Amino acid sequence: MALYNNHAGNRSYKRNLRNGIIMALLLVFALATLFPIYFMVISTFGDPVEAGAVSYSLWPAKFTFASYKFFFDYSEYSFRWIWNSLIVAGSVMVFNVIFATMAGFAFSKLRFKGRSLLFTMLLVAMMIPYQVTQVPLYILIVNIFDIQNTYGALILPGLVTVYNIFLAKQFMSSIPNEILESAKVEGANQFQIYWKIIMPLSKTVMAVMAILTFMDSWNTFFWPFLVTNTMDMQTIQVGLKNFRFANTTYFSPMMAGATVSALPMFILFFSLQKYFLEGVTVGAVKG
Amino acid sequence: MAQPAAQGKKLKMKGDGAWGYAFIAVALVIYALFTAYPVVKAFLVSFQEYKPLGSTYVGFDNYVSSFHSALFWKAIRNTVVYTVLTVPVALVLSFAIAIMILPLRKSMQTAFKAIYYLPVVASGVALSVVWLWIYDPLPAGIFNQLIHLFGAHNQNWLGSSATSMLSLVIMSWLSSHGASIIIYLAALLGIDESYYEAADIDGATFWQKLWHIVIPCLKPTTLFLLVTGVIGSFQVFQNAYLMTGGGPDHATTMVGLLIFDNAFKYFEFGKAAAQSLVLAFIIAIISLIQFKFLGKDVEY
Numbered sequence: 249m250a251l252y253n254n255h256a257g258n259r260s261y262k263r264n265l266r267n268g269i270i271m272a273l274l275l276v277f278a279l280a281t282l283f284p285i286y287f288m289v290i291s292t293f294g295d296p297v298e299a300g301a302v303s304y305s306l307w308p309a310k311f312t313f314a315s316y317k318f319f320f321d322y323s324e325y326s327f328r329w330i331w332n333s334l335i336v337a338g339s340v341m342v343f344n345v346i347f348a349t350m351a352g353f354a355f356s357k358l359r360f361k362g363r364s365l366l367f368t369m370l371l372v373a374m375m376i377p378y379q380v381t382q383v384p385l386y387i388l389i390v391n392i393f394d395i396q397n398t399y400g401a402l403i404l405p406g407l408v409t410v411y412n413i414f415l416a417k418q419f420m421s422s423i424p425n426e427i428l429e430s431a432k433v434e435g436a437n438q439f440q441i442y443w444k445i446i447m448p449l450s451k452t453v454m455a456v457m458a459i460l461t462f463m464d465s466w467n468t469f470f471w472p473f474l475v476t477n478t479m480d481m482q483t484i485q486v487g488l489k490n491f492r493f494a495n496t497t498y499f500s501p502m503m504a505g506a507t508v509s510a511l512p513m514f515i516l517f518f519s520l521q522k523y524f525l526e527g528v529t530v531g532a533v534k535g
Numbered sequence: 536m537a538q539p540a541a542q543g544k545k546l547k548m549k550g551d552g553a554w555g556y557a558f559i560a561v562a563l564v565i566y567a568l569f570t571a572y573p574v575v576k577a578f579l580v581s582f583q584e585y586k587p588l589g590s591t592y593v594g595f596d597n598y599v600s601s602f603h604s605a606l607f608w609k610a611i612r613n614t615v616v617y618t619v620l621t622v623p624v625a626l627v628l629s630f631a632i633a634i635m636i637l638p639l640r641k642s643m644q645t646a647f648k649a650i651y652y653l654p655v656v657a658s659g660v661a662l663s664v665v666w667l668w669i670y671d672p673l674p675a676g677i678f679n680q681l682i683h684l685f686g687a688h689n690q691n692w693l694g695s696s697a698t699s700m701l702s703l704v705i706m707s708w709l710s711s712h713g714a715s716i717i718i719y720l721a722a723l724l725g726i727d728e729s730y731y732e733a734a735d736i737d738g739a740t741f742w743q744k745l746w747h748i749v750i751p752c753l754k755p756t757t758l759f760l761l762v763t764g765v766i767g768s769f770q771v772f773q774n775a776y777l778m779t780g781g782g783p784d785h786a787t788t789m790v791g792l793l794i795f796d797n798a799f800k801y802f803e804f805g806k807a808a809a810q811s812l813v814l815a816f817i818i819a820i821i822s823l824i825q826f827k828f829l830g831k832d833v834e835y
Contacts, residue, residue, distance in 0.1 A: 251723075251731060251744055252638045270635045271643075277632060278650045280709050285654060287677065288665045351562040360555030366563070373570045377770045377818055379794045379811040383804050384573035384580060391587045408565040438554035467658035469773060474799065485660045489777070499668060506661035513656040517649075524656070525648055528714045529721040 288510075291503040292316065318501040319508065322491065325479045329487035330508070335399060336472070336483060337465035340406040344461045345454050347408045352416025353442050357428060367417070370410045386474055401475040402483070406465060412457050415530055419453040420446060456527040459520055463513060484509045577808045585804035597809035607810065609785055610793040611817075616700065617789060618768040621707040626760055629712045630753070633719035634745070648720065652713030663777040666706050667693070696786035699779050703787055706774065715760050722756040723749070762825050769818050790814050 252266075293308045296318040320326045354360070355367050385405060390396045395404075423446065431441050447454075469485040476482045479490070488505050517524055581597055583590040601607045636647050654662065669677050670692040679689045692702040730748045739747070772791035775781055781788035781796065788796075794814065798807035 251634075251726075251749060252741060267638060270638065274632065274635055274647055277628075278647065281651055281654060281712075284662060284665045284669065284710065285657060287669065288661065291668075347562050347565070350558045354555045354558035358551045358555035358558065360552035363555065366559065369571075370566065373566065373574075375766075375819070375822070376570075376574060377766075377811065377815050379770060379772075379791055380577050380808075380815050381570060381573035382795075383798045383807050383811065384576035385569060386798070387576070387580075387585075387587075387804065388569075388573065404565075405569045408562045408569075410566070410570075413562060438551070438558075442558070463656060467656075467660075469658070469660050469777075485658055488658075488660050488664065502664055503668075506664040510657040510661045513658070514653070517653065517656045521645075521649055525645075525652060525717055528652070528717045 285510075288503050288506050291500050292507050294500045296498055296501045315500040315504040316508070318498070319491070319504040322501065323479065323487070325482070325487065328480055329482055329484040330512075332399075332402075332481065333466055333483040333485070336402045336406075337462050339399075339403050340465040341458050341462040343403075343407045344409055344412050345458050348412035348416045348457060349420075349447065349450060349454060350442065351408075351413045352420050353446050355413070355417045356420040357423075357425070357446070358438065370413060374410050374414070382470075382474075389475055396475045397477050397481045399481075402472055402481075405471065409461065412461060415453060415457055416450070418530075419450060423449055452523075452526070453530065455520075455523045456530055459516065459523050460527045462516070463524075466513060577812060580805055581809040581812055583805050585808075590805075593805065597805045598813070601806060601810050601813065606785060606788065607793065610788045610790045613700065613785075613787060614769055614771070614789045614791075617704065617707075617771065618765055620704045622761065622764040622768055624708055625712055625715060625764060626757060628708070629715035629719055629760075630757075632712070632716050633723055634749070636716070636720055637723055644720070648713075648717055651716050654710045655713045659773045660777060662710065663774055667778060670702055693779050694783060696782075696784045699783060699786045703774055703778065706778075715764075718760065719753065719756060722753050726752045758825065762822055765821055765825070766818055769814065769821070 287306075290306070290308060292315050293311045293313070294305075294315065295310075295312060296315045323329075355363060389401045389405070393401075395401045427445060428441055431445055436444070467485065468483075469489070472483040473486045473489070476486060479487070482490070488509050491502065491505050580590070582592060582594060584593050584596075632647075632651065636644050639647070671677075672679065672689060672691040672694060678692060682688075682690070690698050692698050726749065730752070731744060734744050734748060770791050771789050772795060775787045775789050775792050776795065779787045781792045790810070791814075794807045794810050797803045797810065
């Protein structure tokens with residue numbers, strides 16, 4: 249706090265004035281940041297009328313859930329899209345945590361030939377833009393494996409994320425070797441060490457990984473859009489796009505769809521806020 | 536005595552090696568299949584006219600035709616314009632906000648962090664749906680109503696080539712600085728108190744401390760956000776695709792969108808692969824330059 253001068257005693261009005269101005273500025277920016285989300289949610293309570301009749305009010309004249317009903321009635325697959333998203337994001341999350349902690353343990357605590365070379369290879373992969381791999385990946389899934397429009401196509405390419413391996417490795421490097429050595433002396437093998445010592449000590453980073461991976465997978469639009477071609481296999485993000493193009497004249501049902509797609513993440517965010525906010529800094533700030 | 540000990544160590548390492556490979560086996564297979572193989576394949580495809588059954592080798596044709604394409608250069612120019620208009624603003628804004636959050640109570644800090652981060656957890660598709668309506672030209676959408684207050688006329692924000700890029704830029708300005716703010720704030724809290732104490736003894740003002748202590752100390756963070764921001768901006772695709780489709784008159788066609796169109800609209804996989812490798816090359820060069828010029832006295 250020492251960046252700011254401490255106005256003590258009779259100058260405390262200065263500090264209050266300063267903090268007041270700061271709060272006002274922060275609130276103005278907060279309003280601007282939250283406005284699209286507020287607008288999205290508040291618009292869903294209006295009548296599902298066509299665009300010409302929309303009044304763009306910032307506060308609805310009346311509250312009705314008719315737009316949500318309209319959204320779910322619009323397509324017989326509305327619920328199916330949410331279900332698909334849950335399956336895909338859920339399995340991607342679980343497998344990522346398992347595989348990333350295993351690889352992270354190996355890269356941080358085990359000595360084996362080619363370890364640093366393999367790890368460098370993984371890191372290089374992080375710098376390659378996804379545009380490079382998207383075309384060959386599409387060819388692989390659609391023309392070679394021939395599994396487009398399946399859960400396999402949606403899930404397989406996301407099973408392992410290099411960033412998660414990197415996070416796990418960074419975190420596990422800070423676990424003291426002495427603990428692992430004493431376990432070894434007790435006769436534990438490496439799998440037991442991983443399962444009984446590393447995993448319980450890595451709960452925080454696992455939670456962070458799980459949440460960020462789930463969020464990415466839930467919000468992803470591009471890949472599911474490419475590899476699905478029937479409505480029943482689409483995720484909610486892709487379904488939302490259909491809806492927008494089919495029905496651009498219906499404003500509040502569209503917002504209802506957007507709200508439905510975002511709601512699970514909002515709920516997760518408010519209940520697990522600490523891990524979300526922690527997760528942002530894990531890879532970015534050293535120390 | 537020394538002999539058996541060394542042997543024992545060697546034996547243990549051998550065991551470790553097998554465990555090591557066992558632990559990374561799955562990750563490695565997935566990596567080989569879904570990252571390494573596609574990268575190699577992208578190189579091969581970029582020299583081919585790709586057909587699912589039997590491609591033909593065309594040498595550098597895909598690269599040459601891209602470099603001769605006015606649209607490719609326009610897409611690069613659009614991407615550069617978008618990057619220059621959004622990334623520095625994002626850095627300055629998130630730095631200023633982090634500085635302003637700093638003197639607040641812990642609970643207020645958390646509250647503001649959560650507020651600013653909330654748009655990040657909403658999906659891009661949902662936000663693009665909202666922004667489409669904010670920019671709606673007829674009947675006058677919220678944004679047009681807002682500029683009426685300043686005496687401006689209705690604009691067809693996304694539908695006119697004069698304003699479509701600006702629309703995407705404004706949308707970027709007003710969303711998703713949450714992560715950068717939190718990263719800056721964490722870095723600010725990590726600055727050693729003794730620097731400020733020394734400055735206080737010398738009678739430094741707030742602005743002097745900001746200029747001589749905070750900004751130099753946050754240089755690694757700024758570099759990190761700059762490099763990741765530029766890399767991300769060069770790959771930008773989704774907003775342009777969902778909001779404008781690259782139009783009107785290709786005014787918002789970014790490189791990422793052009794590659795997508797070539798691949799999945801015109802099924803010119805070879806051309807798309809070549810352009811994606813050019814993009815990867817540009818990104819690598821930009822990152823190198825940034826590290827060279829800005830990373831001189833940054834320690835990692």
